[in-house]
Amino acid sequence: MRSNTVGWLMLAPTIAILGIFGIIPFIYVLYVAFHQWNPFGASSEMIYNGANNFRRLVFDAEFLTSVAFTMKFAFFAVLSEIALGYLLAQLFMREFPGRGFFRTIHTLPLIVAPIVVGSVWRLMTTPSIGIIPYLLRSWFGYDLNIGRDATTAFALTVIMDIWHWTPLVTLTLLAALLALPKEPFEQAQIDGANRRQIFWHVTLPMIRPAILATVFIRLMDALRTVDEVWMLTSGGPGAATRYVGLHIWKIVFPKTDYGYGAAISVIVLYLTLVMCWLLYVALVARRERKRTF
Amino acid sequence: MPARADFWSDAGAKYKGVVLHGVTESTPPSNYIKDVLAPEFEKKTGIKVQIETTSWDQMYDKAIKDMEAKTGIYDMVYIEQDIIYAYLARNFLVDISKSLKDDPSLKAPEFDETHFTTFANYFKNAGGDLFGIPMEAFIKVYLYRTDLFNDPKVKDAFKKETGKDLAPAKTHEEYTQIAEFFTKYGKDNGMELWGTTAQAHTGHPASWYEFFESIAPTYGVYNWGIDAANNYAASVENGGQMNSDKAKAAMKYWLHLRDIAPPESAASTWTEVATTFAAGRVAQGLVYGENAAWIASDAEKSKVVGNVGVALPPTEPNVLKEVEAGKGYLGYYDGGAFGLPVTSKNNEAALLFLQFIGQDSVQADWAIAAPRITNTATYDDPKVIDMDKKLNGYYTMLKDQGKLFAGAPPFPFHAQVREATAPIFYKILLGEVGPDEGLDQMAAAAEAELKNLGYRK
Numbered sequence A: 001m002r003s004n005t006v007g008w009l010m011l012a013p014t015i016a017i018l019g020i021f022g023i024i025p026f027i028y029v030l031y032v033a034f035h036q037w038n039p040f041g042a043s044s045e046m047i048y049n050g051a052n053n054f055r056r057l058v059f060d061a062e063f064l065t066s067v068a069f070t071m072k073f074a075f076f077a078v079l080s081e082i083a084l085g086y087l088l089a090q091l092f093m094r095e096f097p098g099r100g101f102f103r104t105i106h107t108l109p110l111i112v113a114p115i116v117v118g119s120v121w122r123l124m125t126t127p128s129i130g131i132i133p134y135l136l137r138s139w140f141g142y143d144l145n146i147g148r149d150a151t152t153a154f155a156l157t158v159i160m161d162i163w164h165w166t167p168l169v170t171l172t173l174l175a176a177l178l179a180l181p182k183e184p185f186e187q188a189q190i191d192g193a194n195r196r197q198i199f200w201h202v203t204l205p206m207i208r209p210a211i212l213a214t215v216f217i218r219l220m221d222a223l224r225t226v227d228e229v230w231m232l233t234s235g236g237p238g239a240a241t242r243y244v245g246l247h248i249w250k251i252v253f254p255k256t257d258y259g260y261g262a263a264i265s266v267i268v269l270y271l272t273l274v275m276c277w278l279l280y281v282a283l284v285a286r287r288e289r290k291r292t293f
Numbered sequence B: 001m002p003a004r005a006d007f008w009s010d011a012g013a014k015y016k017g018v019v020l021h022g023v024t025e026s027t028p029p030s031n032y033i034k035d036v037l038a039p040e041f042e043k044k045t046g047i048k049v050q051i052e053t054t055s056w057d058q059m060y061d062k063a064i065k066d067m068e069a070k071t072g073i074y075d076m077v078y079i080e081q082d083i084i085y086a087y088l089a090r091n092f093l094v095d096i097s098k099s100l101k102d103d104p105s106l107k108a109p110e111f112d113e114t115h116f117t118t119f120a121n122y123f124k125n126a127g128g129d130l131f132g133i134p135m136e137a138f139i140k141v142y143l144y145r146t147d148l149f150n151d152p153k154v155k156d157a158f159k160k161e162t163g164k165d166l167a168p169a170k171t172h173e174e175y176t177q178i179a180e181f182f183t184k185y186g187k188d189n190g191m192e193l194w195g196t197t198a199q200a201h202t203g204h205p206a207s208w209y210e211f212f213e214s215i216a217p218t219y220g221v222y223n224w225g226i227d228a229a230n231n232y233a234a235s236v237e238n239g240g241q242m243n244s245d246k247a248k249a250a251m252k253y254w255l256h257l258r259d260i261a262p263p264e265s266a267a268s269t270w271t272e273v274a275t276t277f278a279a280g281r282v283a284q285g286l287v288y289g290e291n292a293a294w295i296a297s298d299a300e301k302s303k304v305v306g307n308v309g310v311a312l313p314p315t316e317p318n319v320l321k322e323v324e325a326g327k328g329y330l331g332y333y334d335g336g337a338f339g340l341p342v343t344s345k346n347n348e349a350a351l352l353f354l355q356f357i358g359q360d361s362v363q364a365d366w367a368i369a370a371p372r373i374t375n376t377a378t379y380d381d382p383k384v385i386d387m388d389k390k391l392n393g394y395y396t397m398l399k400d401q402g403k404l405f406a407g408a409p410p411f412p413f414h415a416q417v418r419e420a421t422a423p424i425f426y427k428i429l430l431g432e433v434g435p436d437e438g439l440d441q442m443a444a445a446a447e448a449e450l451k452n453l454g455y456r457k
Helices: A002-033 A052-058 A061-093 A099-111 A114-125 A131-140 A150-178 A183-190 A195-223 A227-233 A244-252 A258-292 B007-013 B028-045 B056-069 B084-089 B096-102 B118-123 B152-162 B172-188 B205-219 B245-259 B263-267 B270-278 B289-297 B319-324 B347-358 B360-369 B376-380 B382-390 B394-404 B414-430 B435-453
Strands: B019-025 B048-054 B076-080 B133-145 B284-288 B308-311 B333-339
Touching (some): A002 A258, A052 A258, A061 A150, A061 A195, A061 A258, A183 A195, A195 A258, A227 A244, B007 B028, B007 B347, B019 B028, B019 B333, B028 B048, B028 B289, B076 B084, B076 B347, B133 B289, B133 B394, B152 B172, B205 B245, B205 B319, B205 B414, B245 B414, B270 B289, B289 B394, B360 B376, B360 B382, B414 B435
Parallel strands (some): B019 B076
Antiparallel strands (some): B076 B333, B133 B284, B133 B308
């Protein structure tokens, strides 16, 4: 009984912080989501409108498009980051001259603020002054203009995200790889397994928890990306990079449609949870279930 | 009370140690407040002023959040001319005239509301009380390269190609012809030169503003094509002008210009248009006047120093007459003021600072650093007269022809209607929807949003 009290006391600050900064605002957002509230409308009153905001978003083509683009963005970005991060982690496991230096350089993007990353990439991709369009034109005769080409704008947001966040994946997987025991690998080699078999049957299962945790973190980040993309493309051209975070920002701030913005936020949170759960079921729970049978 | 040097030190003594916080857009006039006026004020009064200069979007975001949530972080907020109606509707701002009347001890002897130009009227309520101290006031003008327009070789080539003498355009037809000529001239001669600027970002509202505030009016489409007196009608069927034939012609004209403008135009906002001109990449363009001074005089930033001509924007033949008769406007009279949020915790000290930046005595140097004029006396200052020559008469144009320009319409729903229509506008820019069809959709979207907001019955 006494240990319980001490435990609760130790947890109290965390619970208080979570309550004040997490739960209370969430309840408020939920409350607002069931109201029509535009402080800059003819009436600035908050009017209860039931589930109308949620009904509205089902038929909102802009919202649905932004969700689709976000999914596409998250898929390409996270998948590439995991693959590239793993390869780099493997590379950094090996001994080579300057390994420490390259490890440090590699992690530098992580300490750059997203808004700065977006600004720098914008500078690098501006047609008249950017180094990337200059090189592409000089080398391949290709005119890069993300203001006009939706596909390249989308691709650049993905590449920018990969550049920024792959080091996080590398660090996580490097830590996981370094912590692996040597015996299973030696055993597999003795049994005659080749490198591909060792990867699929020894390495991957052992670092699966680390990969899964990284995927969850990166997926959640990718689904709520705003600042980098805002600086690079402002959501354009058209709506090609108007990812759902940007869409919410535009609904809530310039458009000041607080009720509808809150409803979208709640739905996006729900979608994120569902996606993570599906991923968990697909990668972990099913495997656990198989093991128990 | 010990004797002090002047009003500022006496008035400031009471608030010594107070730190005022202001948020504004990072523009030349705002940077001058941050770098020059705020330190001067601190020196005179002991009141510290911290000015946060940020992007246009962030500035609105932060100011509105602060005033809406009543957190009281900011003591001064930048009020762009087009948002003032929304802020007044929400009672966000302190009535400066009334506050100074209620407490005469705060009134600086050098500060006088009647010294402001008529631009200050945009920051007054129906009763004539002032809610913001004007700090920026400039027109969006037609800039052209005098070195190119006066070059005999270029003039000959233009004459040969068009049969006309090269001179700043007065009509859209002339402007298009000059733009096409220079774009071709640049290409033929291997130069990084194009015929016109275009503020045509495909995802940022700057392009929306260029169309509705700078292009559509020159075709006779005013107030974004929305008729407030007619139940906020936007579509032609209901009495609006947003999808009128004039608006459609304006859109096609502008899209053509965009297509022969430098490649960065598709990602250009108001800032990039100025830097494109300053880099000598265009022969002519519509540029916000706040940038005219550094483009024309700052050799560190501009490659066209001493070669910048200023003219009125080109119009349809009948529009200038219409505007001169007071029936419309031919371009944007842009600017803003510094307002005092009712949520500020340092109202009185902030009132002192606002008066400090509103005095005649600080205006001339400010007008030279950033070409904005808010006080009538500034025009007659010798330093400003001298600068006017360098700017080829920009200040004279502001003084004499500023009346032909207008600020944003007095709508309290600017951002809302803009955001409702902008996605369609971007589709037009990308060619995903035709200009005629797109404007029809935009008019319908504007009316739907106005209905949703409760303005349209």
